[in-house]
Amino acid sequence: MSSQGFGPGSPKSFRYPRGGTDFDLESGIARKGRKPKNPHLEASILMRIRYFYEVHPVAVAAILLSFGLGVLVLLSVYEARFRTMGSGGAWSSEVGEYPFPNLRNLVMVAGHSIYTSANCGKTDREDSWFLEPYQKHPGQAATFLAHIREGVDIAGKDDGALLLFSGGETRKDAGPRSEAQSYWAIAESKGWFGEFWTTWAFLLSCALVVSYDFKEERFAQLHRTALGFPEGRFFFSGTPATPTAREAAQKGEAAVRAQFLEDPYGCLGSLHEKRLKRDPFHRTIPYPDGCPELKSLFSYCGPVPFSGHLPWIE
Template identity: 45%
Template sequence: MDLTADSTSCLKRNLSFNDTLAGPVRHQRNGFTYHPAHQRRKQKMRTQRLVRQLKSVAVLGTALVCLVLFASSLLGEGGVGVSGRDGASEGANTAKARIQETLGLFGNGTSAFLSGEDDGTRFDRAQSPLKGLTHLVVVAGHSVLRYTDASRVEENESWYLEPYMEVPGQAATFVEHIRSGVEEAARDPRAILLFSGGTTKVKAGPMTEAQSYWTVAEKLDWFGHADVRHRAFTENFARDSFENLLFSLCRFAELTSEYPERMAVISYDFKRERFAGVHRRALRYPEARFRFLGSEYPAQNLERASEGERKVREKFESDPYGVHGELKQKLYARDPFVQGARYTNSCPEIQPLMRHSGRQIFAGTLPWDKHHVERGGR
């Protein structure tokens, strides 16, 4: 029996069978059979790997170029024309000064922040940038800006308005509130101006009422009080008038590490009792240290607005913290982007108040209690 002939015949039959399943064998290399399909897959994998590597190189290269340009822009102003270590030092000082200006730091114990010395926490109120300021001015927001053209901010078409707000002169009242807030803060160099209001309009996208008011003040050059700009901030989560006050108190503590010694609130005059009465009592904020600055509402709709205000005020009188029934539903309706209630960690002193859902006035200790102020505590 010729074993070699039989083996060769068997191999030919196997190759013929495999060829019918997988296609013709094109070539052999080093004693191994290669199929075209295998080659195509390998080539595709090599190409994909090469593309990924090229993309990675491009991204890293772009990041490096941007980093170099950014560093040059920070150090360039102070280092141009000055050589050696003095030039580098001056450039670094200029960069630090620009950071200070941007953040509104006024040399009040923030050296640890600028030097990078911290305890690793994500939010440290000890590094609050505005220590020493004691007066809070709150402008309660009512709408979101549609256009940023400074010449049109007093026109209703420039704002996202609810149907009941579509009355002549409505937008002008927003600008008047902003002006009043800026002027009130300008009178006291120890005052912080807070525009308060969240993302309440789904049509407006994630733009907040507070950001809208700040933008208007910026477009109108702060009504001639440019110094207020560095003391003007936003509170971007309030969904109703009670949260305008509660959240602004916490936001003030974030900025200064203390709670305000006095507080002024700006809104419509027909809402005076709601803010200065119902909400202030719910917060137990001292009446002697609370001011309400009211403005006129468009006369065409004043009677209707006053009647609506009476109904809302009655609801808050029976539900001071606005967490039941229609008032709670309104919170959800005014939170289309589901931001929720924030400040749950940054102000531990008032967490019991924030969690209070009873219909009775909160009885726990608060930072602005009279005896705390007399002792100098928070």
């Protein structure tokens, strides 16, 4: 049995390129090799640096000192910037440091849908809103407008009130738009604000929720109790659902109330899963960082009311 050699006549034989070239075994391409470093040039540079140091030691020391001070300044600037970013923009616990410390009453409008139209000229049409199947009833969009207008009117009559539209980016197919921003944009486009608009302040004297009338028991009893908010300072303003949706809405609300009776903070089981589904873009709740007074409340989960300190009980 004969074997085929790899000599000069063999079809598999090859010669490595010469003359300062490298051969890439994977591609089979000869490439120009890198020029070797010139040791004389490196030695010359080092000698010049050493000579300059021996002739001008003071100048070298000044250059090094200036460089060191520059590095320290840059490090201090970046450290201060990172500290600011890490704080999450949290307000100090002192009331005087809030932007609007005189606001004491909260008017919260519960969001129920996201406005998806390209303009605000068709706000009362159902096809301008992202509606779930159970919301697709004639006149449904008009109920959202009623909530918005009711909240603006109530807050506008109280110089110490904050108007808060509630609701995040709850629907993936609606894009990164929030319920709250939808309500705010509509109110602004219709000129309902006038000169009234403020931002969040935190020590509350009274709270008023605007939503559908069939949700009053859940808000006024279950949610209010879970938050430890005094009953005598809590108010509810409800508007009716559409006639075709009312019966089904009341049945659904009864089921939700039963769930919150067992899980007041919505942190377990089906209520927890529902909360996760309402956050398709994985946004985080800003309140624990922005409002350190509520950090313990937002991290609490249990079948009995939270017993820690609450800023509205003072």
